[in-house]
Amino acid sequence: MRNTNHRLSQEEMDQFRKQGYLGPYTLCGPEDMLNMQSEIEEILETDAPDHKNRVHNRHLDYPLIHNLATHPAIVERMVSLYGPDLLLWRTNFFVKEPGAKEIPWHQDFNYWPLEPPIIISAWIAIDSATLENSCLQIVPGSHRKVIPHVKATSNMAFGQMGDLDYIDTNNHVDLEMQPGEFVLFNERTLHHSEANRSNKRRIGLAVRVIVPIVKVFDWDSPQHELIVIHGKDPVQFNKRS
16 A cells, blocks of 8 residues: 655654755656656746746646645655645756756855745755766755855856855765655755766756745746645735735
């Protein structure tokens, strides 16, 4: 019988609080994800109805992406960590073709128009993510302090990066994943990925989930909206008239 209980154990919850991440876990089998890849590729070739950024918030116009982002394997684990009321703020694809630039070491909350910055992310492997094609790398326990961010060097994919004077990556973990696997981490967990020096593409889907007390100060597009993915939104701080 298929296990449908995705709630976390006390040991797992303690690990998340101590290390700032969990996983990889299985959302679906590699074959199932490979069967979805052609539709995902087609989605990434189209513009969204209300904006031109093809990698942003495609859960709002494609059921496949919505279903991946709100899969019980993800949501139930998030509920274990952040409580019963959860809102899906944003999804975005990270497409690293061969030759793609390095994503610098960073803490996500540095870039985000949210207050207070309380976010949990899931990162889903659409393709295989290996050291060869620049898998996600993470520093356990780095969520316990804020890292200053500075202007990034020209060889980086982002405009800002964590200040390397404040970063020790000697104990970093390589999060290699098969298609259909995912990890969870919070808004301060230090992470990055190397330049893709292989001839293999690497696509990941990031899912950003907030609790209802978080206020969004800048929306991605005119029709961007939050979706209640578990429980309810009792305060409605982000209700858009």
